[in-house]
Amino acid sequence: MKLLTFKKENTYALGVKMDEGIIDVKKAVELFPENGVATDMMELIEGGDEAVRRLKQFVKSLDYKGAGFAKKEDEIKWGPAVTRPSKIICVGLNYKKHADETKSKYPEEPILFNKFDNALTGHLTEIEVPRTTERLDHEVELGIVIGKTGKFINEENALDFVLGYCTTNDLSARDIQKRSPQWMLGKTNDGFAPVGPYLVTKSEVENPNSLQLTTTVNGEVRQNSNTADMIFSCEQLISYISNYMTLKPGDLIMTGTPEGVILGRPIEERVYLQPGDTVTVEVEKLGALTNTFVEDKG
Template identity: 55%
Template structure:
């Protein structure tokens, strides 16, 4: 199942992607009381898992002829595909060729850092360039969305704890990131974690360790790789994190970025993101995420 989160009358609503457009779940359930128990939010859908997906699929079939319940994507104001994760955990330096371009050794264990909720942004949302930074960079990343409580899970079982996946951009202010030994300051500025437009359930996403991943800046391809280049696979990452903290349904894990970021270029070739730049991140089967960067 492919879902979106979008703004409706000041609140975040759940939509289901269909061949006809995006089904407004809240509007459909309000019109048909017999469907009042369907999950009406991203959090409820993740919590209900397969049962929730089945209910929404049946609802979409039942109301398919009611055109006014479906929206064109171009008419929506997208929210982050997972609007309220309890944790946003990121993995640094997790692609071999990215480590190579940065002249850094491959880590022997996942390098973890975090972003906070203020960093979330939706598809087509403007991302402000912080006044305190002159070196803002893009990072295309596969986002794992946890589907059920995960603690001390094995690598063999790890993917069974995943609800689905989304496209993410781990926006980074490099001068702030490397101002100290802690990366946090440069990673969690406002709207520095665009996520979406879609949340794709695991059964439709394909093998997360075999997905094409690309980035364009103003139409120019900057990153073009595959998640198969990751140093630590999705099961390894989930298992490792779960041994150190409990993962909750809806938690988001960003799995690292491939080669092609600005910071990996020779200094004389580094042209950092500027006002008006349009960045599009695409992951195979998960869709394109586009944001415009604006001077704060």
């Protein structure tokens, strides 16, 4: 299933993308009462595979004729596909060709940093270019959404702890990022973690370690790679992170970016993101996530 959130009455509502349109789950449950169907994204995630199964069965049973719960995509205002993660864990230098382009050594263990929920935003939202940076960069990434609690997870069954996957963009203020050995300040400005448009359940992704990723800036292709180039696989990342912190439902792991970032270009060719630019990042099977950049309104 393709799950999503959209703004409704000052909150985020749960939606499901179907051929008939976007299903407003809460509205559908009001019209066709069904016990045990989650109507909030985090409630669904916390319910795990069983909650997904119930929702899938429910939406398949719906009668769309004359109903008021199916919306067109251009009628909604998108929210982040994951709304309240307890942790946003990001991975640096996790693609061989990206390490090559930045002239960095391949890490022996995953390089981890964090973002906070102020950075979360959704598809087709505007993102302010902070006045504090002159070097804003794009980073298409595969996002992993955890579906059940786990600690010291084995690589062999790591994907059992996944609820689904999403397209993400690890926006990075390179000048701020380089001011200290800790990257956080250049990574978690407001809107620096677009997530979406969908959270795609894991049953629709046969192998997360073999997915195409692309980025376009104003229609020009900038990144074009595959998760097969990752240094640490999805299973390795989940297992490694769980050795140091308990992973919980809704936790988001942003697995690193491939080559093609602005920082990787020759200095004379580095034109960083500016107000007016439109960036689309896409991961195979997960959908294209588009954002437009605007001036910092203060």
